[in-house]
Amino acid sequence: MDALFVLLHSLPETGKVKVVGIYSARSLAEAAEERTRLLPGFSDEPDGFTIKQYEVDKDHWPRGFVRL
Known part of the structure; x- marks a missing residue:
């Protein structure tokens, strides 16, 4: 299966994540x-x-999510 590589940047004090780019x-x-x-x-x-690796054509949150 093909994969993509996502470059992320986050700040610990805010928890906000920026997607810098997606690469092959x-x-x-x-x-x-x-x-x-x-x-x-x-x-x-x-x-x-x-940098996170993601497979293409795959669900990445198969169990949903919970608000904290």
Whole structure:
């Protein structure tokens, strides 16, 4: 199954997550992270980056969710 790599950035104090980009290879997501780390705001929060791999054509919340 095909996979995509999502580059995310989050701030711990707010819990808000930004989708920086979606890439066809991990190496492209890693290169985007390096570029993005230099931008205003992101350069102040360099530890907020995460790369997640997602399979295409698959449900990723099969059990729903619960509000806290």
